[in-house]
Amino acid sequence: MGVAPVIPVLVIEDAATARPLAQALVKGGLRVLEVTMRTGAALEAIQEMKKVEGAIVGAGTVVNPDQFAQVVDADVEFIVSPGLTERLADPIIASGVPFLPGTATAGDIMRGLDLGLTHFKFFPAETSGGLKALKALAAPFYQARFCPTGGISLATAPEWLAFEPILCVGGSWVTPKGASYEQVEQLAREAAGLRR
């Protein structure tokens, strides 16, 4: 969460695009790459992206232990989930792979703290009340740190990043559909330049 201000959330349909996409993102300054487990190409995409020097490749949208087993086999460097269940969290925590589970309520954060976690995704960020909601939630949980994701853009990221408990934000805006690798590199450069 401290490597770059933005974690690109990637939905890869064609594994052949994964490596040049990762190269463009890393060249632009975004080294931490979240490949969502929403497509048949995701596991192969992870393997391709891991070949890119400097890339820190993790799996996103991991929602059950079966997917956890798959991404551990793929040797991912971190795991992101949209929500927090003990069924998923227990094996991930036991494995030692860094885990960023989604939270949207005080109960979610309390469950995470009970499990020994302190770093959370706030998801879906904008529709869960935006920065105002996270500020209210973060107040009692002084030890928690967040990566809001969902509905965030280059224009809105700075106000999120200005709030101290937020270490980075996630988003898909750096890889819009149909963008060239040059465009992705430029979008990554803008995102990497955001101040925390």
Ligand code: 3PG
């Ligand atoms: C997702 O899981 O799709 C992420 O939250 C990305 O959201 P975004 O497309 O609104 O950036």
